[in-house]
Amino acid sequence: MWLVAGLLGALLATGCTCGKKTEEGAPATGGSGAPPPLAEATGNVGGGPVTLALTEVFTRREGTSPPRTSFVTREETVAHARVEGGDKGLEKQIRWTVAPVGTQSGPAVPATATGTELVFRGTSALPKTGSRDPNPPLQYVVTASLALDGGTLEVKLPPTSFIRQEEADILRQEYVDYGTTFQPALTNVSVAGLTTLNRGNYSIIAEEKPGELEKLLRDVEAEVNRLLNDDVQVVPVGTRAASPSATVVSPGKPVLMLGALGDTEPKGDDVCVGARVNGGCAGAILAGPNSISDTPANNRATRVSLESIITSAFRNPQRNKFIGSGTINSKHTRGLALDLDPRTLSIPGKDGRALMCVVELAGINVAGEDNSFTENGPVTFLDCNDPASDHVHVQR
Structure with a gap:
């Protein structure tokens, strides 16, 4: 008569250590010199x-x-x-x-x-x-x-x-x-430091360079803030200018497709001579009737955070195929790319078109000219000031 025993006790959970292991990872042996059975x-x-x-x-x-x-x-x-x-x-x-x-x-x-x-x-x-x-x-x-x-x-x-x-x-x-070029090992898989960096189907992401996605975000964010605060103090605050029409604060360097964009609001009786955009001055600032420089350059009270404007970051291959990406080796599947939509930001002196160009320029300064560009959808490339643009893609 047969006596057939089932599994001994509760079987090990998924991914378990099957049989006791030594420190070197070899199976431990019982008193008979054989590993205990599963x-x-x-x-x-x-x-x-x-x-x-x-x-x-x-x-x-x-x-x-x-x-x-x-x-x-x-x-x-x-x-x-x-x-x-x-x-x-x-x-x-x-x-x-x-x-x-x-x-x-x-x-x-x-x-x-x-x-x-x-x-x-x-x-x-x-x-x-x-x-x-x-x-x-x-x-x-x-x-x-x-x-x-x-x-x-x-x-x-x-x-x-x-x-x-x-x-x-x-x-x-x-x-x-999918036969991708990047084949992640377990060391490439982790939980994203920011949940907004994960646009995949899982609670985890795969990065070719672990930690690179968040670093890319922070680098671009720092550069955006630098560009938005790079106006030049021509005449020190409290100092008399040569005339009421003298420039006391000038815009920073030109931005892609748009030229120089001022980022400072005039104070006292100083005068904005650029366009008024989104409630802010987008040009140079003059001394005004009293000929005194009253305006400090780059007097922005808050810093811009880009985390809220991420529309895509890591995408697993199945998700990448679903959204219509043109390549199985997309930088998104490798944890090396961000899509950012700055049109939702509210910054005095900047409309959606200007912000798109600022973010694209920040990406170029961080990652190189070929690694930051404006798109509509996953495959249509546009100028940053094109009204149809819906995000900036930045990649390492």
Whole structure:
């Protein structure tokens, strides 16, 4: 009569350490010199017990110890089993089968094996049509069986506890499926420091250079603020100018497509001689009737934050395809690009057209002339002062 034991206790959670590990990552051994089983089945053969035990399962990754069972399809999954009792040579008769779970999981390669070790890779059957939703995980059921006189011992590793992708590998799998140039390792995957930098389908992002997205945002933001506060104090405050028509504050350097744009509001009886735009002076400031310079240059009370105007930053490959990007190797999928829509900012003296040009120039100064440009949608390039422009794209 067969006595078949199920899984021993609660199976390990997804991504678990399967079997106790030493500090070096090798399986620890019990008193008999063998690792404790993950699952086992026992039966009586010829008056004696025979036990089939699954001892460990792990994903083989370069340069790492093997405590994880999540995977991408370019990585090997390894499982080990042993036989206790019975005739010598039974371990050579262990038969392995690997079955995909769900339509998203393709066949395992190989799907069967014999002996004490199973080594296989999964395959992906996921569509590459673009989506706003996260992909389901690839997952597999691994079964080891041993045929003996009078019956068969069988033990399983179900996907809910073992061979099932975690979120980081679900994301990484998209890059494998799309065949992108950038293939992120686990060290490239993290939670974004700012939630606004994640425009993907997951709670995590992949960056070719970890931390680069936030650094790019901060660098562009600092340059925008510099451009918005670069007016020149021609005549010191409180000093008499040569005449009422003398310039006491002049605009900074020219901005793309628009020329010089002043950023200072006149004080006292000083006079703005530029256009009045969005409630502010967009030109030079003169001394006015008393010929005294009353206006300090760049007297802006607040600094501009660009975080609120991010329309896109990191995008996973499926999301990138969904929005209509023209390339699978988009800088957005590599964590190296920002889309910014400055039209929602309210800055005295600046309308949406001027702000678009200021942000594009800031991007050029930070990332280079070929890495900052204005667009409508994902593929239409426009001048920054074109009324149809809806964002500035800046990339490393």
